[in-house]
Amino acid sequence: MAEKVIPDIVVARLPIYLRTLQQLKAEGRNITLSQELGEMLGISAAQIRKDLSLFGEFGKQGTGYNISYLIDRLCEILNVGKEWEVAVIGAGDIGSALVSYQGFANRGFRVNMIFDKNPEKIGTKLGGFFVKNSDDLVETIRSSEIKIAMLTVPAENAQEVAEKLVEAGVKAILNYAPIYLKLPSDIRVQYIDPSVHLQHMTYYL
Amino acid sequence: MAEKVIPDIVVARLPIYLRTLQQLKAEGRNITLSQELGEMLGISAAQIRKDLSLFGEFGKQGTGYNISYLIDRLCEILNVGKEWEVAVIGAGDIGSALVSYQGFANRGFRVNMIFDKNPEKIGTKLGGFFVKNSDDLVETIRSSEIKIAMLTVPAENAQEVAEKLVEAGVKAILNYAPIYLKLPSDIRVQYIDPSVHLQHMTYYL
DNA sequence: TAGATTGTTAATCGATTAACAATC
DNA sequence: TAGATTGTTAATCGATTAACAATC
Numbered sequence: 001m002a003e004k005v006i007p008d009i010v011v012a013r014l015p016i017y018l019r020t021l022q023q024l025k026a027e028g029r030n031i032t033l034s035q036e037l038g039e040m041l042g043i044s045a046a047q048i049r050k051d052l053s054l055f056g057e058f059g060k061q062g063t064g065y066n067i068s069y070l071i072d073r074l075c076e077i078l079n080v081g082k083e084w085e086v087a088v089i090g091a092g093d094i095g096s097a098l099v100s101y102q103g104f105a106n107r108g109f110r111v112n113m114i115f116d117k118n119p120e121k122i123g124t125k126l127g128g129f130f131v132k133n134s135d136d137l138v139e140t141i142r143s144s145e146i147k148i149a150m151l152t153v154p155a156e157n158a159q160e161v162a163e164k165l166v167e168a169g170v171k172a173i174l175n176y177a178p179i180y181l182k183l184p185s186d187i188r189v190q191y192i193d194p195s196v197h198l199q200h201m202t203y204y205l
Numbered sequence: 206m207a208e209k210v211i212p213d214i215v216v217a218r219l220p221i222y223l224r225t226l227q228q229l230k231a232e233g234r235n236i237t238l239s240q241e242l243g244e245m246l247g248i249s250a251a252q253i254r255k256d257l258s259l260f261g262e263f264g265k266q267g268t269g270y271n272i273s274y275l276i277d278r279l280c281e282i283l284n285v286g287k288e289w290e291v292a293v294i295g296a297g298d299i300g301s302a303l304v305s306y307q308g309f310a311n312r313g314f315r316v317n318m319i320f321d322k323n324p325e326k327i328g329t330k331l332g333g334f335f336v337k338n339s340d341d342l343v344e345t346i347r348s349s350e351i352k353i354a355m356l357t358v359p360a361e362n363a364q365e366v367a368e369k370l371v372e373a374g375v376k377a378i379l380n381y382a383p384i385y386l387k388l389p390s391d392i393r394v395q396y397i398d399p400s401v402h403l404q405h406m407t408y409y410l
Numbered sequence: 411t412a413g414a415t416t417g418t419t420a421a422t423c424g425a426t427t428a429a430c431a432a433t434c
Numbered sequence: 435t436a437g438a439t440t441g442t443t444a445a446t447c448g449a450t451t452a453a454c455a456a457t458c
Contacts, residue, residue, distance in 0.1 A: 007449075015404035019383055033415070041385050046451055053417055061457040062414045079407040086403070093302035098399070100298045103383055107400035108407065147410060148403060172406035174399060178224055178308055180246050188409050190402040194303070194379060195312035198291070198353060199220035201377035201393040202284040202313065205352060238439070251427055258441055266433040266440045423450070
């Protein structure tokens with residue numbers, strides 16, 4: 001049987017659904033409706049039902065969706081049942097914020113180490129971790145379980161460091177450097193560039 | 206004559222084109238081709254030409270695009286010819302990183318003030334700014350030129366603070382709080398949630 | 411059963427691509 | 435002029451929506 005291919009744009013919405021369901025659960029709720037979720041997210045109820053139906057039948061006609069059950073299913077689908085260990089590359093302001101960031105708790109991630117190439121930063125303590133030497137990046141990450149990295153080095157070095165991450169076995173990179181990374185097609189990359197997001201909005205102002 | 210409506214997904218790509226052109230310019234280049242841009246960005250040349258053609262004829266057949274000229278046109282289109290003053294709300298780790306962030310330079314933005322509600326933080330200095338009291342947010346921003354804010358408060362307070370920003374005349378919000386904001390339809394919002402971006406990738410791992 | 415909401419179909423809507431005429 | 439690349443068209447591809455049958 002051919003595996004159903006899920007559009008990437010649907011995959012992109014699942015974490016939003018999950019986050020919202022966890023929020024409802026934290027409020028003590030047990031059941032929600034596609035309509036309620038839609039209103040909480042500015043998305044049509046039809047789209048939410050269609051997205052979820054690509055993965056299975058998670059709701060009950062006439063009743064809605066059991067929140068805890070749907071959370072469990074989405075965690076399975078997104079592979080966040082366990083916690084992924086994550087490396088931060090670059091111990092600047094963004095890197096520092098990420099090692100201390102509380103928002104990874106219960107979302108499937110835990111920062112595990114941080115690297116920098118600046119000798120003045122190597123060995124200093126940041127958010128509970130000693131900053132490691134970038135020269136040891138490949139070796140250290142390769143001998144760890146880490147498959148995910150967050151890249152916060154300057155744009156000039158980002159491509160080079162990204163290639164070292166791939167060499168070390170990293171499969172997913174959250175890239176804060178303002179540059180497109182050319183990497184093998186099996187490596188996933190997501191981009192965060194505040195200026196790009198802001199310029200997207202100033203178009204309309 | 207009816208104004209042509211530009212798809213939002215096209216608008217989203219323009220800042221990426223602009224960033225890449227500025228990179229080429231910094232390397233001393235004068236001319237580029239849709240094909241080259243496409244290769245630098247993992248986007249088809251046809252799409253780049255089509256996107257740009259929605260706004261005018263910026264290239265020259267047989268030659269390509271003049272980089273400086275195209276940069277100027279994109280800055281005009283995206284309204285980043287002048288520098289926008291931006292407020293940061295929340296003086297936690299992310300807010301701190303944003304006030305010191307070097308990546309706004311030459312991209313059309315300058316952080317101008319930062320707010321927090323914690324009395325221990327109010328009045329302390331952060332990245333060259335004294336942290337202001339959130340209680341004064343509406344008044345202070347309303348009497349400024351600020352139309353853009355970056356929101357880095359906890360999810361529980363984000364909706365409430367966002368409404369105060371709207372009251373103060375803010376028209377665009379870059380939201381780092383992990384929650385969807387329900388705001389009037391003329392207010393633009395962009396979302397940055399590292400956990401969401403990471404979960405988007407773990408689906409494929 | 412009656413009422414309600416999901417799951418799913420088919421139609422609509424929108425975005426991307428390939429191909430080539432226009433033109434520098 | 436010959437060669438090259440843009441701008442643009444039309445076809446293809448993909449995503450969203452409305453509507454309703456299925457079913458709890």
